[in-house]
Amino acid sequence: MESVEVEGVANEVRTAYESGKTRSLAWRRSQLKALQRLLYEEEEGMFTALKQDLGKHQAEAYRDEVGILIKSVNYALENLKKWMTPCRVPVPLLAFPTRGELVPEPLGVVLIFSSWNFPIGLSLEPLIGAIAAGNAIVLKPSELAPASSNFLAKSVPKYLDSMSVKVVRGGPDVGQKLLEQKWDKIFFTGSSRVARIVMAAAAKHLTPVAVELGGKSPAIFDSLSSARDRKVAVERIVGAKWVPCSGQVCIGVDYVLVEEQFAPILIDQLKATLEKFYPRFDCLSRIINEQHFQRLSNLIKDPSVAATIIHGGSLDSETLFIEPTILLDPPLDAELMNEEIFGPLLPIITLKKIEDSIEFIRARPKPLVIYAFTKDERLRSRITAETSSGSLTFNDTMIQFACDELPFGGVGGSGFGQYHGKFSFDMFSHTKAVLRRSFLLEFTFRYPPWDAWKLPFMRSVYHFDYVTLLLRLLGLKRG
Amino acid sequence: MENPAEEEAVGEGFDGARAAVLVAGLRRGFASGRTRSYEWRAAQLKGIVRMIDDKEAEIMAALHDDLAKPHMESYLHEISLAKAACTFALKEMKRWMKPEKVPTSITTFPSSAEIVSEPVGVVLVISAWNYPFLLSIDPVIGAIAAGNAVALKPSEVAPATSSLFATILPKYTDNSCVKVVEGSIPETTALLEQKWDKIFYTGNGKVGRIVMTAAAKHLTPVALELGGKCPVLVDSNVNVKVATKRIAVGKWGCNNGQACVAPDYILTTKSFAPTLVDAMKKTLEKFYGKDPLESPDLSRIVNAKHFRRLTSLLDDERVSGTIVYGGQQDEKHLKIAPTLLLDVPHDSLIMKEEIFGPLLPIITFNEVEDCLDFINSKAKPLAAYLFTKDKRLEERFVKTVSAGGMLINDTALHLANPHLPFGGVGESGIGAYHGKFSFDSFSHKKAVLSRGFGGEAPARYPPYTPQKQKILRGLINGSIIALLLAILGWPRG
Numbered sequence: 014m015e016s017v018e019v020e021g022v023a024n025e026v027r028t029a030y031e032s033g034k035t036r037s038l039a040w041r042r043s044q045l046k047a048l049q050r051l052l053y054e055e056e057e058g059m060f061t062a063l064k065q066d067l068g069k070h071q072a073e074a075y076r077d078e079v080g081i082l083i084k085s086v087n088y089a090l091e092n093l094k095k096w097m098t099p100c101r102v103p104v105p106l107l108a109f110p111t112r113g114e115l116v117p118e119p120l121g122v123v124l125i126f127s128s129w130n131f132p133i134g135l136s137l138e139p140l141i142g143a144i145a146a147g148n149a150i151v152l153k154p155s156e157l158a159p160a161s162s163n164f165l166a167k168s169v170p171k172y173l174d175s176m177s178v179k180v181v182r183g184g185p186d187v188g189q190k191l192l193e194q195k196w197d198k199i200f201f202t203g204s205s206r207v208a209r210i211v212m213a214a215a216a217k218h219l220t221p222v223a224v225e226l227g228g229k230s231p232a233i234f235d236s237l238s239s240a241r242d243r244k245v246a247v248e249r250i251v252g253a254k255w256v257p258c259s260g261q262v263c264i265g266v267d268y269v270l271v272e273e274q275f276a277p278i279l280i281d282q283l284k285a286t287l288e289k290f291y292p293r294f295d296c297l298s299r300i301i302n303e304q305h306f307q308r309l310s311n312l313i314k315d316p317s318v319a320a321t322i323i324h325g326g327s328l329d330s331e332t333l334f335i336e337p338t339i340l341l342d343p344p345l346d347a348e349l350m351n352e353e354i355f356g357p358l359l360p361i362i363t364l365k366k367i368e369d370s371i372e373f374i375r376a377r378p379k380p381l382v383i384y385a386f387t388k389d390e391r392l393r394s395r396i397t398a399e400t401s402s403g404s405l406t407f408n409d410t411m412i413q414f415a416c417d418e419l420p421f422g423g424v425g426g427s428g429f430g431q432y433h434g435k436f437s438f439d440m441f442s443h444t445k446a447v448l449r450r451s452f453l454l455e456f457t458f459r460y461p462p463w464d465a466w467k468l469p470f471m472r473s474v475y476h477f478d479y480v481t482l483l484l485r486l487l488g489l490k491r492g
Numbered sequence: 493m494e495n496p497a498e499e500e501a502v503g504e505g506f507d508g509a510r511a512a513v514l515v516a517g518l519r520r521g522f523a524s525g526r527t528r529s530y531e532w533r534a535a536q537l538k539g540i541v542r543m544i545d546d547k548e549a550e551i552m553a554a555l556h557d558d559l560a561k562p563h564m565e566s567y568l569h570e571i572s573l574a575k576a577a578c579t580f581a582l583k584e585m586k587r588w589m590k591p592e593k594v595p596t597s598i599t600t601f602p603s604s605a606e607i608v609s610e611p612v613g614v615v616l617v618i619s620a621w622n623y624p625f626l627l628s629i630d631p632v633i634g635a636i637a638a639g640n641a642v643a644l645k646p647s648e649v650a651p652a653t654s655s656l657f658a659t660i661l662p663k664y665t666d667n668s669c670v671k672v673v674e675g676s677i678p679e680t681t682a683l684l685e686q687k688w689d690k691i692f693y694t695g696n697g698k699v700g701r702i703v704m705t706a707a708a709k710h711l712t713p714v715a716l717e718l719g720g721k722c723p724v725l726v727d728s729n730v731n732v733k734v735a736t737k738r739i740a741v742g743k744w745g746c747n748n749g750q751a752c753v754a755p756d757y758i759l760t761t762k763s764f765a766p767t768l769v770d771a772m773k774k775t776l777e778k779f780y781g782k783d784p785l786e787s788p789d790l791s792r793i794v795n796a797k798h799f800r801r802l803t804s805l806l807d808d809e810r811v812s813g814t815i816v817y818g819g820q821q822d823e824k825h826l827k828i829a830p831t832l833l834l835d836v837p838h839d840s841l842i843m844k845e846e847i848f849g850p851l852l853p854i855i856t857f858n859e860v861e862d863c864l865d866f867i868n869s870k871a872k873p874l875a876a877y878l879f880t881k882d883k884r885l886e887e888r889f890v891k892t893v894s895a896g897g898m899l900i901n902d903t904a905l906h907l908a909n910p911h912l913p914f915g916g917v918g919e920s921g922i923g924a925y926h927g928k929f930s931f932d933s934f935s936h937k938k939a940v941l942s943r944g945f946g947g948e949a950p951a952r953y954p955p956y957t958p959q960k961q962k963i964l965r966g967l968i969n970g971s972i973i974a975l976l977l978a979i980l981g982w983p984r985g
Contacts (some may be wrong), residue, residue: 033892039603072956072964080968087969101950102911113912118894120917197918209708210787216704217696219718224711242945252953296954398528398941401610404939411604413942415968416595419939424612425689429597429713431937444924446897446912447890448905452731452881460741461779463564471568 014189022151022179024193029177030122030149031076037147038097044144044173045090048137051172052083059133066132067258068299069322072473077257078134081415085138088117088417088434089145096145096438099219104448112449116174117442119147120221126188126211127154128202128303130261130355132161135225139200140178142437148198149177153191155203157301158183174418196220202263223430223440226423227353228380231409233370233396234271234279235387238449246386246408247282251290253384253410255337259298260357261305264382264414265403267354273363281362282341284324287337300333300356309356313365325357348456360382368392370371385412403427504601505602511682514643514671517612521668521975522641527611529904530589532666534582538634544571546661551625559747560792560826560839570626571734573908580910580927581637581676588637588931591940596840598970603943609935611639612713613689618680618696618703620694621794622750622848626648626716629656631692633671634930640690641669641941645683647796648676648696688712688933693947694752696846697919704922715933718848718916720873721756724903725863725889728764728879735879735901736768737774742877742903744779744830748791749850752796753875753897753904756847758854759863764858773817776830784829785822793849798827802849805842806831818850838866859886867893872918877903896920949978 031314059079061067062143081194102113123143128137136154143150151272152169154162166180181187188207190216192199200209202225211386215222237243253266271279281379291297300306310328313319315324318340320325325338343349349360367387374383383402387393393407403423406413413419413435430442456474473482482491526532543552548571555561555570591606615635618835619628628646635642644661646654673679684691684706694705694717707714724739743755752910760768780787793799803821806812811833812819818831833853842853857863867876876895880886886900896916899908907914907926915924925933951963966974 029974039845070954072954075961076952076964080965084968084970091650102909104909104911106907108909113906113909115913116890147661176925186818205711208711212708212711213705216701216708219700219704219716219919237945239945246946248948248953256953292955298957302622344623362603367849393942397608399525401613401936402938404941405608406940407942408945409600409941409943412600412603412943413605415595415599416596416605416650416939416941418596419941420607420937424936426711426939427713443917444913445532445890445917446906446909446914446924448898448901448902448909448912449886449900451906452734452901452957454735455737460737460786461564461745462781463562463789468564468567471564471572 014181014183014190014449016044016190016193019181019190020194022181023191026149026179027122028458029174034175035147035149036119037092037223040174041093041144041147044178045086045141047172048086048141048144049083049090052086055168058168062160062164063133066129067157067261067301068297069258070296070298073296073298073322078131080328081134082137084415085141085417085433089141089438092435093145108450110451110453114447114448117146117438118166118445119393120441121148123148123150123152123441124191124199125152126199126201126203127152129157130258130263131153132158133165133424135202136161136165139202139432139437140434143200143333143441144178145330145438146441148441150179151191152178152180153188153403154180154182155483156182166483172412182474190218191416198209198222199431200440201225203390208428223296223422223432224428225263225430226381226426226428227355228378228423228427229267229353230264230380230382230384230402231370231374232266232269232384233367233386234269234275235389236272236275237388243278243282244286244389247286248388249408249410250384251283254359255287255297256290257411259356260359261298261301262438264411266359266410267380268350268360268362268382269435270362270364270367270373272367273365276341276363280323280341282337283359287324291337293450294334294336297334297337300335303330303333305356306330306333306335306396309354309358312347312352312356312426313338313340313358314384315329315347318343318349331345368395371395371399379403381423382406382413401425426453470482502571506673506679506682506782508682508685511686514673515614515688516684518641518643518669518671522614522664526639526666527636527669528639530586533585533636533639536665536670537578537582537585537633540633541575541582543660543664544575544578547656550656550660551653551913554652554656557623559619559750559794560652561747562789564789564790565745565791566625570623570740574626574629574633576635576908577926577930578911579680581832581931584928585637585931588928591687592885592955596941598972598975599635600943600978601943602890602946603941605671605941608938608940609638609931610938612934614641614643614935615690615692616643616645616683616688617692618645618691618695619647621647621649622747622752627694628653631694631925634925635934636670636930638935640936643671643683645673645680648674653833655728667764690714692923692925692933693717695942696725700921706725715915715925716921717752717923717925718874718919718921719752719848720916720920721846721871722753722872722877722895723867723870724755724758724874724877724879725860725867726758726760726764726768727860727878727882727885728761728767728877728899729881729900732767732771733775736771738902739877739879740772740779740830741877742777743852744776744790744850746904748793750791750794750848750851751904753907755852755877755903757843759866760850760854760856761860761863762856762858764835769816769832769854772832776817779832785820785825785827790827790830790850793828794826796826799823799828802851804849805851808840811836811840811842814853816934818964864888864892872896872916874916874920875899875906894918896924948981950981951978
């Protein structure tokens, strides 16, 4: 796409926004309903696209993308009117008669960049929020998932208001051209490297941004006495490593921390679970492309890393398949332990005491999520109070993503800005403070000339000292 | 225990290396965990309250030095608001610090969820010169209430207040976690090169862009409190005496127009303009007398650079020709009198940039409708004001004009209400603060979900049989039956 074309798209969307139509409840509802229809009617199309881009099984596609979107759009439709309603705020009696309220309004024209691993989910989830908040939108899906990108480019204009919600396809050059335009908000999901470029471009226009990044999300695995609990816990860990998109997921388990005496139990259970889940590997997504395949292969090429592989390790560059791989105590200075893995390799790091996991995590950049499997209340409190992460989930994985009442986003290295549920609505809104007064009740001591006698009045006002104020007004108290 | 090397970090020759040492010290202070306790936060806030009480005279003197600010203004707009922010935070902080329980849905049953507020870590506050005391201490209060370590860089354009902070703040707060850095562009640049967990900047759009660009290198979230041209739309059906008083006190009673929320220009109908101008003249004479340059109730212009900037706005003959009141200047004392201009050309510089001074253009249109269009043709301001008794116009104004905040029938007051978020939108800024919004601005809201080991759903995992997929659909969409089947461990092995 040429610069002039990109500019044309931006102008069209801006004109659509300025017409005012995206602001009405009716428009927002109609768009969300249209999205509902798209999600039901185009299910097959989505499954096909995701299968093509990532080899995703349709159950995975439903569980992680389509189903989540249906839930989110239903939730938005249910709550839209409530979210749009201004809310009253208290005003001191002194200011009577005054009415204060918070009025949400759309920011205007929003630019959304989505990533390739959940190309439909991560495109439409922010879109839901932006529409609910009354904005016009340009969506730029990732070119690394071309089938999904094409799917969106075809179906979004078919169901939604194509003047106000546009999909722009292309690579980094198109992204760059889009960034040259002026937006009222930019929402970015992806890597830190590109996020820096986005934020720097946004700074030129003072455009607020939200960046959803990643990091190395750890799972702390405490000793669990019940075998059943251990089985469930390990299934959940596997369910956050290989099950979603072969580990190419920002809220996946990047590595596990366990006490060295329990490592054998954990490893055995992991192997058993992998066997149970993957009698064949046809349910496993593949690696997105050769570049990432190479990246992942390189992580385990290093002999000191390869030596720690205790399960899996086979690679097939033809099919871009990497077998679920477990490593036990790879060197902490290896790239594997310093970069977000984003693939089907699971390092297990052993510690003398499980409490050491807190220090281990704190020494590293704040992750998007920390998972902790434990029944120990003290450990739970310590983890909650002493670590920082976007989210913290005890005894399960991934599922926090499906909670509409919990904000989803990072902190520090894992990003900033939160969405999901009402947080999506707020993220794409400006909350305008409105104070309404009347002409009654003037306090003349507010005004110049500020003679000495006025100051004591103002002191009473500012201390909300109504009694003294009354006495002063009645002339019964001076100085 | 203070590291002696850190003492050097503040002051002369503050460069990148020293900035790094400063930040490292704050990180150590934060990592020690001491800023997290309620006791620490309350102690700092109480210290600030004591500081304001003990040093009220010094603060007023510094403000007078920097801006010739009348004592009443210093008291009303800086000292009281700063103290109120502290006492409000002290009163509410325990509640703000408590985790917020949130409901969970069938999808995650059984589970419990809460949102836990935690400090972001080490924050940088860069303040402005026009309310140099308030705009420095207010964000610092928020940062402390949220449990952060903080570095404050007051504006060098208000040097007396800046050096007062450098002297007194360390005496009343915990030095290892609250620091003041004085300086100008080189020092600010050195600070901006460091990695912070949040940067809070108050000032203009040009520097706001520089701050955000620097923050982008570290992906540091920012709050930018900027400005803009705050319009006042005056309808004809108003109590014009009260209206002009409220406009005047919001304009010239706020640092002689050098305030981000001061009315920048007035819009009204051609037919009402004469009445409005007349009433405004009477009000101004009542407030400031026949010789406003002599009035002790007007701040001076902050420095020669801004004085020249303002007077040059009047250089354009098309503009100076429209002066209907005021216009007196005293370059030696950096004083400019309240000046009214009627119908300056829309393309003149005075109508393009934020005035930030005592010049008030009045623009007239035939219809009120045209006034609204005019406002919406300009960048979104920090505040927009409307004077009217017409409820329908009021509703239209609130619905169609976008601004950081809005007041109907008054000006500037909204920043004194801690229940209202104070901040801009578009060119007027990013983020908001005051009251709980300050606390939130410097916090990370961590989502914490707790589950047990019961209620396992094999349907989540491969191999993906058709029965599993059915249950999964039900589960995600909150179906009770799906939940029951899942709880019963369906489908089995």
